[in-house]
Amino acid sequence: MSEGRIYIVGLGPGDSGYLTQDALAALKEAEDLIGYAPYVARAPERAGQIRVASDNRVELDRAREALARAAAGRVVAVVSGGDPGVFAMAAAVFEAVDEGDPSWRELDIRVLPGISAMQAVAARLGAPLGHDFCAISLSDNLKPWEKVAQRLEHAARGDFVMALYNPASRARPTQIADAFSLLRSLLPPQTPVIFARAVGREDEEILLTNLEQADVSLVDMATLVVIGASGTRIVPRGNARPWVYTSRRAP
Amino acid sequence: MSEGRIYIVGLGPGDSGYLTQDALAALKEAEDLIGYAPYVARAPERAGQIRVASDNRVELDRAREALARAAAGRVVAVVSGGDPGVFAMAAAVFEAVDEGDPSWRELDIRVLPGISAMQAVAARLGAPLGHDFCAISLSDNLKPWEKVAQRLEHAARGDFVMALYNPASRARPTQIADAFSLLRSLLPPQTPVIFARAVGREDEEILLTNLEQADVSLVDMATLVVIGASGTRIVPRGNARPWVYTSRRAP
16 A cells, blocks of 8 residues: 555635635645646745645546556645636546545545635625625536536525636636636626636736626636625725625525 | 724634634734624734623624724724634625715725635635636525525526525524525536534534535534536545546536
8 A cells, every 4th residue: 555645735716815724735746746837836835845836637647647656655745726626637546546546545535625716715805705696617628618608607696705717818818708608697787797807816907897798808717706695785985996795684 | 184094804613723824913013803703703813902702692792992093093803713804704794884984084994814714624625616607695684585586596597506604593593495496496406515513613513415415404503505517527536535626618
């Protein structure tokens, strides 16, 4: 039985202030760090640690590399932005276990959750996720657009606050426009909309607008989009950005 | 202008390993700690810090107490289990700002997100929240049951993974049974179901079952319930608890 281990570590969305105690300890203990290059670069330096940085679009390869190293007895940290369990590396690792060498099922794998982008964005604005909400990836890389559209429609009809991940990319620039066309046909024009870019980083930008006025050309790969529900309230406050929260009471 | 400040701090779901760097710093800086007694008890001791512990059902009173103290120049930490922005104290604080003294809108309020129960539960099992999901509070304290049922139905028809918070209480023991009746009429009997109690605490208990076999009498106030979607997979592994993950691919 191998002594190897895999930590799947969430770094949070940018600033090291989001790191948990468990994540810090795992980054210190790991012999090998594996992940998308900008995430690997965010882990504190440790002498002797091997760093395997890769491109963002090879999640399954990266997962298999981590599993093979752990099977060979290494202590590996797979580093992920945000929470690895939310549209990030954890599902890829377990998919690789599911489809890979049966001995990988015996490996010691520990997921260390992190602050996901929607949580950091919500915290900046107040509490827009303060009541029932959903998280939807707009990427149609691995599922057909019809499936995305169906989820958006149920989220709107169910009066959920929505956090939309992966809203746009160079390869697929039109999802966010298609999503807004659909949502505009289902929700009131004054529905609050948040575009948050690079939250927790120095170049963070947050825009509070509404469904009618939102300019989707501002949305890029690094943007998280939040759509309010009927219970979402705006609290104006002079020159500062208004607070946004979703009431726990039904409207 | 007051020098007071409010940190709304997420402690995560139990173990101090979930604490973020920012949360630790705020708990250290705060002059006054306010919160539900068991959460206040989890903050590290600091000499001279005033601790105001209260019952769980007085969220708005607690929020107003924090705002009044900050308005008087105190540095206050409102402590919350999990993530304060997810079914916790942040929405109550902004609701109190919205409805309270207009000067409260000028206060320096900073929400520090934490690991919510669904994230810690998901990490224990693998990656059940690895694709589109929603979070629904089953409490009908502040909204009618019809609204809860409507959201459950849209979540099921939209093929979302669901994290169900506040599934039962002494005052309202039947929501979870009603919710399962509804979900059983909409989803396949083999749909994976997770009951997770006291996650991150010493008495943690996790049960993996399915919609047909789930015994809702096991669910209490401290339980988080996760319902899988069509893409949720089980990976058996000998005597150990199977891994559960939700595939990023459409089924």
